[in-house]
Amino acid sequence: MRRLLIVAAGLILAALLALYLLxxxxxxxxxxxxxxxxxxxxxxxxxxxxxxxxAIPGTARTYYVMARLLGSHDPIQAGEFEIPRGMGGAAxxxxxxxxxxxxxxxxxxxxxxxxxxxxxxxxxxxLTGVVPFIAEGSVLPDSYGYQRGETxxxxxxxxxxxxxxTVDELWPKRSIDCAVATAEQAVILAxxxxxxxxxxSERPMIAGVYCNRLKIGMKLDADPTVIYPVxxxxxxxxxxxxxxxxxxxxxxTYRRPGLPVGPIANPGKASIEAVLHPANTKxxxxxxxxxGGHVFAETLAQQNANVAKWYALRRQRGQM
Numbered sequence: 001m002r003r004l005l006i007v008a009a010g011l012i013l014a015a016l017l018a019l020y021l022l023x024x025x026x027x028x029x030x031x032x033x034x035x036x037x038x039x040x041x042x043x044x045x046x047x048x049x050x051x052x053x054x055a056i057p058g059t060a061r062t063y064y065v066m067a068r069l070l071g072s073h074d075p076i077q078a079g080e081f082e083i084p085r086g087m088g089g090a091a092x093x094x095x096x097x098x099x100x101x102x103x104x105x106x107x108x109x110x111x112x113x114x115x116x117x118x119x120x121x122x123x124x125x126x127l128t129g130v131v132p133f134i135a136e137g138s139v140l141p142d143s144y145g146y147q148r149g150e151t152x153x154x155x156x157x158x159x160x161x162x163x164x165x166t167v168d169e170l171w172p173k174r175s176i177d178c179a180v181a182t183a184e185q186a187v188i189l190a191x192x193x194x195x196x197x198x199x200x201s202e203r204p205m206i207a208g209v210y211c212n213r214l215k216i217g218m219k220l221d222a223d224p225t226v227i228y229p230v231x232x233x234x235x236x237x238x239x240x241x242x243x244x245x246x247x248x249x250x251x252x253t254y255r256r257p258g259l260p261v262g263p264i265a266n267p268g269k270a271s272i273e274a275v276l277h278p279a280n281t282k283x284x285x286x287x288x289x290x291x292g293g294h295v296f297a298e299t300l301a302q303q304n305a306n307v308a309k310w311y312a313l314r315r316q317r318g319q320m
Contacts, residue, residue: 031085040078043068104148108139113228117139127152130152139162178276179278192210192222193267202294206274207271219253225253227244
């Protein structure tokens with residue numbers, strides 16, 4: 001009898017040790033590993049995926065049974081999860097149920113043209129499929145989360161829906177000083193405002209100048225509209241040529257009054273708001289002030305004086 005008790009105790013200890021190793025003990029992976037859980041995945045399918053990846057000791061069936069007996073019955077989240085080196089079965093279940101999925105982001109900065117957005121999405125190694133055509137001004141600058149394996153087309157659709165929703169929300173709230181007749185025109189003008197200044201505080205003032213010009217039929221004379229047909233929104237990297245200033249291509253606002261035929265970038269929400277709520281100003285001109293901002297003028301004489309100061313500063317800096 002004593003011998004049987006010893007054998008039984010040994011078997012119980014061995015079973016407990018095996019249970020510990022299979023469930024609470026360290027996992028077999030010597031390096032971190034990611035696993036992607038699709039929406040609606042069952043515990044059984046996830047267990048099979050973990051077994052195939054070599055992330056758990058034992059079989060998927062063993063893991064499933066222990067998870068049901070010893071783990072929480074909370075649902076498993078969808079998403080991509082990084083399993084740290086040596087993480088055991090119990091900790092993996094906790095991670096999948098309550099942990100934070102890997103957050104992958106792709107950022108479209110304010111004023112980024114469609115050609116760069118396209119290149120950025122195409123170069124992302126975690127997305128799949130081809131990049132659809134992206135119309136200029138159709139995506140809202142923001143940071144977008146995505147899952148590994150998501151299609152590039154689906155990501156673009158979300159970016160475009162975000163822009164459409166933003167414009168739909170802002171357009172009805174426009175002020176009476178707004179000089180554009182349609183939401184599409186607001187996006188076009190906002191794209192010019194976006195490219196003209198890097199200072200957020202200046203956007204309403206820049207918009208105010210352009211709105212004043214539109215109201216009196218004065219040409220916008222916006223350098224970014226000259227550059228866009230040449231580079232599709234990428235930096236020019238040199239001075240604008242006289243031939244480019246004279247080019248009549250539908251975008252060049254030095255050639256014709258009014259707005260260009262389309263946006264020249266993807267404007268952010270703040271620039272769209274600036275166009276729909278421009279500053280109350282009589283200014284018709286502006287020029288760089290040498291500090292990253294601009295100085296504004298109501299008359300041509302004031303503008304010429306400001307331009308002379310800007311040129312003198314550039315000569316002093318050896319830029320002319």
